[in-house]
Amino acid sequence: MTPLDLTPTIVLKLLLAAVLGGLVGLERELRGKPAGLRTNMFICVGSALFTILSTELARVGGADPTRVASQLIPGIGFIGAGSIIRARGSVMGLTTAATIFVMASIGMAVGGGLYGTGIFMALLILGALSVLGWLERRLRLKTEIRVYRLSGPTAEGILNPLSEMARARNLGLHNLTCRRADELYEVEFELDVAPQAHSELLRELNNLKLRCEIVHLPYGEREERSQLF
Structure with missing residues (x-):
């Protein structure tokens, strides 16, 4: 051997x-x-x-x-x-x-x-x-960037409640864009939030009676979509 x-x-x-x-x-x-x-x-x-x-x-x-x-x-x-x-x-x-x-x-x-x-x-x-x-x-020590998209009939109906919610939660909106898509306006923005805060934020966004989509989630995290008109 x-x-x-x-x-x-x-x-x-x-x-x-x-x-x-x-x-x-x-x-x-x-x-x-x-x-x-x-x-x-x-x-x-x-x-x-x-x-x-x-x-x-x-x-x-x-x-x-x-x-x-x-x-x-x-x-x-x-x-x-x-x-x-x-x-x-x-x-x-x-x-x-x-x-x-x-x-x-x-x-x-x-x-x-x-x-x-x-x-x-x-x-x-x-x-x-x-x-x-x-x-x-x-x-809630770890935060990650997520991209959200809100759709509604008017731009003011999206931006005004969104700004109020951001001020109340002390959130910084980044890379905010607004555009017209067919019959609706779309507002896309980035937030640096913790996973738990993300779930709470989704519920609050849904309460705005707007269509809410998650455009980008961190790699490896299950994609979540929530739609409410």
Whole structure:
């Protein structure tokens, strides 16, 4: 048997990396994030395998054991950068990019035989994503840009109540446009609001007896449409 053959230790490392990557990936998948179950699992397993290969090849050929593993970090950085999106003045995907980077480090830890460290970090990341995400929603710390469109028979009938509502809620209307579309006027505007405030805002907009449409929602969020005449 050669040193590069599949051994129980290597199998254990790869399986553990798959489980840890799958746990974090499942949390991301359930939240509708672009890097979900398979992505995080593949990144964690791939990082573990590269670390194993780096160690084994160094043992056989006498090469630098950090050579292969060190090239992994720029590659992971490239993948993480691809998950960051800038749209309508808002930067999205930073948490996804950070998760990808950390999952690679967990895979490298497992591939290097640091099982306890890898398990602890995976549990820490799961806790951070779940608990901190809950706190952000509870305290309304996280806001995202959404684009709304209101339609009505007159422009004044839209702009006047909209301005009053914005002043009452201390909301800043951005990129507001008004145009005539067939028999109706359409007013489109952007708001930077928290998810809970978004739901409350929809109910208040519907009370204006106008047609309300959600033109743009953050990536991964289920599109909502509400129409009331």
